[in-house]
Amino acid sequence: xxxxxxxxxxxxxxxxxxxxxxxxxxxxxxxxxxxxxxxxxxxxxxxxxxxxxxxxxxxxxxxxxxxxxxxxxxxxxxxxxxxxxxxxxxxxxxxxxxxxxxxxxxxxxxxxxxxxxxxxxxxxxxxxxxxxxxxxxxxxxxxxxxxxxxxxxxxxxxxxxxxxxxxxxxx
Numbered sequence: 001x002x003x004x005x006x007x008x009x010x011x012x013x014x015x016x017x018x019x020x021x022x023x024x025x026x027x028x029x030x031x032x033x034x035x036x037x038x039x040x041x042x043x044x045x046x047x048x049x050x051x052x053x054x055x056x057x058x059x060x061x062x063x064x065x066x067x068x069x070x071x072x073x074x075x076x077x078x079x080x081x082x083x084x085x086x087x088x089x090x091x092x093x094x095x096x097x098x099x100x101x102x103x104x105x106x107x108x109x110x111x112x113x114x115x116x117x118x119x120x121x122x123x124x125x126x127x128x129x130x131x132x133x134x135x136x137x138x139x140x141x142x143x144x145x146x147x148x149x150x151x152x153x154x155x156x157x158x159x160x161x162x163x164x165x166x167x168x169x170x171x
Contacts, residue, residue, distance in 0.1 A: 001072045005095050008065045008085065012102040015058040019109045022051045026116040033123045 025047050032040040063077075069085070070077035082103045089096035 001069060002092070002095070004065055004069050004072065005085070005089065005092070005099070008062065008069070009095065009098050009102060011058055011062050011065060012082070012099070012106060015055065015062065016102060016105050016109065018051060018054045018058060019106065019113065022048070022055075022113060023109065023116070025051065026113060026120065030116065030120055030123065033120055033127065036127065 025044060029041070029044045029048070032044055066080045066085075067077040070080050073088070082099065086096055086100050086103065089099060
């Protein structure tokens, strides 16, 4: 089982390094979203997908290792989590410490990535809301052809005669 634990630790360290690659990509994504650079956003998304593919590979490898460990110690692999493994390694303090450290590091970087993703999602949502507002505004100005709703005497036309208002509430 010692070699399986070492393999698990090595896989988790690799996973941590890949997550470290993802963090600057997510930070650049924030800048691209703010600049509203769609071409750069597509490039960032492609980079992001390549890193996510690496993470998925390492996740499958980690799950496979846990299945093997579960077989060796005669436990259901579905009940084996990293925290459980840390507890099971009480008689192997070196491996327990290594596993605990990499587990803590992974939790920290994943938390940072989650926060960055929430921020990016918020920026994208604000951008979409602004686009929707602008489209509704443009649509409303098209309904007042040529004179923006005023007649020669500078009095405003009856707005109730319009079929729709400035905002489309059906959306």
